[in-house]
Amino acid sequence: MTHAHRPAGIHLLIDFHGIDPALLTVSADIDALLRAGAEAAGARILHSHFHSFGEAMGVTGVVLLAESHISVHTWPEYGFAAADIFMCGDAQPQLALQVIELALKPTSRVVQTIERGVATPVGLSIIDKPSAVVPAQ
Template sequence: MTAGAHRPAGTHLLADFYGVDPARLVAANDIDALLRAGALAAGARILHSHFHSFGESQGVTGVVLLAESHISIHTWPEYGFAAADIFMCGDAQPRLALELIERVLKPASSIVQHIARGRAVIPGHIPEPAPL
């Protein structure tokens, strides 16, 4: 691999957050700032972000585009639920982004799926699930 080359193998975290205070799930600017902070905590490079609010007291959808991939979120304040998608490759550490997002949203419970991506692209590497 040449210096500065970007490895395709990465980690994809799918997080469902339950029992979140609805007030934490409605402000697009706050959620944008939270996901950007998560990206920085993970050591990722932010390229762009776009967030959309569906109206007062309504949910938010948005994405932070990263050199390493993305972080996205969809919120349903009426159910106290948020679904986040954190995919990072290279040296970024998506678990650190997840920990920050969870610490701020303070869900009563969460379910996180961990998916190893692109491992077979690396010559001689046999894909197997990465531990949480």
């Protein structure tokens, strides 16, 4: 992978499938989980905001970082969560992904990795096995 300059950041788009619905309904728990992921990645948390759509319903929220953000939308009725982890600088989004994945225990997931801010994108890297998560170097 050759670029004229270092990417501005790494953006992970994740679809988690087969999650216990009980793990996807409490906004305070999801907030704490995403904050733990941000801390593991070496990111600095600025603010978070989460919204619950009601008892046993989904949650949507974002943790705003100095290095960008982590967001999530959950559908407990499908055992599904969509997450977005975008980090710049020295923060390592793959480490946030590991923390989130270990807590949610999905049966499967799809990750799209996008290098942001490069003049010529290399493309998407899709990983579909939880065990394939590799920390950034």
